[in-house]
Amino acid sequence: MKTNTFSPPRHQVRQEFLTKKLFYLRDLKKRTYGFLLFFVPLVSWWFMVSPVLAYPDFQAFIKKNSGRSVDCAFCHANSNGPEGNGPGQIGSLTPEEFDRLNFARGAFDPGRNVNSPILNAFGNRVIRELGKKKFIEIKNHPADLAKALDPKVDLDGDGIPDVQEFLDGTHPLKNTDGDPGRLFLANFLKNHTQILLLLFATLFTLYGLNNLLRGFARFFEAEDGEGGR
Numbered sequence: 001m002k003t004n005t006f007s008p009p010r011h012q013v014r015q016e017f018l019t020k021k022l023f024y025l026r027d028l029k030k031r032t033y034g035f036l037l038f039f040v041p042l043v044s045w046w047f048m049v050s051p052v053l054a055y056p057d058f059q060a061f062i063k064k065n066s067g068r069s070v071d072c073a074f075c076h077a078n079s080n081g082p083e084g085n086g087p088g089q090i091g092s093l094t095p096e097e098f099d100r101l102n103f104a105r106g107a108f109d110p111g112r113n114v115n116s117p118i119l120n121a122f123g124n125r126v127i128r129e130l131g132k133k134k135f136i137e138i139k140n141h142p143a144d145l146a147k148a149l150d151p152k153v154d155l156d157g158d159g160i161p162d163v164q165e166f167l168d169g170t171h172p173l174k175n176t177d178g179d180p181g182r183l184f185l186a187n188f189l190k191n192h193t194q195i196l197l198l199l200f201a202t203l204f205t206l207y208g209l210n211n212l213l214r215g216f217a218r219f220f221e222a223e224d225g226e227g228g229r
């Protein structure tokens with residue numbers, strides 16, 4: 001039996017093919033836009049909050065090494081970290097401060113003149129000296145921070161280098177916060193000339209006073225002797 005099959009005209013087949021192709025392309029375009037609308041804000045958010053989440057390793061190391069707990073103010077401008085609307089936090093930054101923040105975030109190599117508004121002088125020093133790339137590498141081995149920084153730099157001038165304060169868990173920007181023994185030694189070495197002069201002056205004063213008292217004693221003994229005759 002002969003079957004009656006209908007074949008659409010060739011130009012109609014081609015038209016349907018092009019219509020389907022156009023439909024898929026539009027669908028692909030929509031999906032791409034949807035993906036970008038989701039992905040771009042997600043990545044932006046991650047970059048915004050990453051400094052908050054990124055570096056608790058150093059605080060954990062300081063506590064383990066020194067037995068002292070430190071807050072975010074060890075490296076940051078605000079003791080509660082960079083997230084928030086307080087002074088030195090991201091929510092309160094001016095456009096000029098945002099520029100400095102973004103510059104610091106992109107300072108992957110050492111030697112860049114970083115001055116991030118969310119970091120304190122020590123935090124900025126670390127990024128300037130190491131660069132962001134090495135700093136991120138080191139965070140998995142926090143003890144190496146003390147080896148990576150210049151051992152002579154002492155930002156608060158208390159005689160204890162920053163790297164030693166990092167190991168001791170004392171603040172590198174507070175000259176009254178330091179290991180008492182090291183502070184005493186540092187202050188003694190810094191002021192040893194004045195201390196020695198004061199010591200000699202005190203000894204000479206005591207020696208002179210002692211001689212003066214002896215002189216008075218002899219004088220009164222002599223007076224008594226003459227009065228007794």
Ligand SMILES: [Ca+2]
Pocket residue numbers: 154155156157158159160161162165171172173
């Ligand atoms: Ca110091």
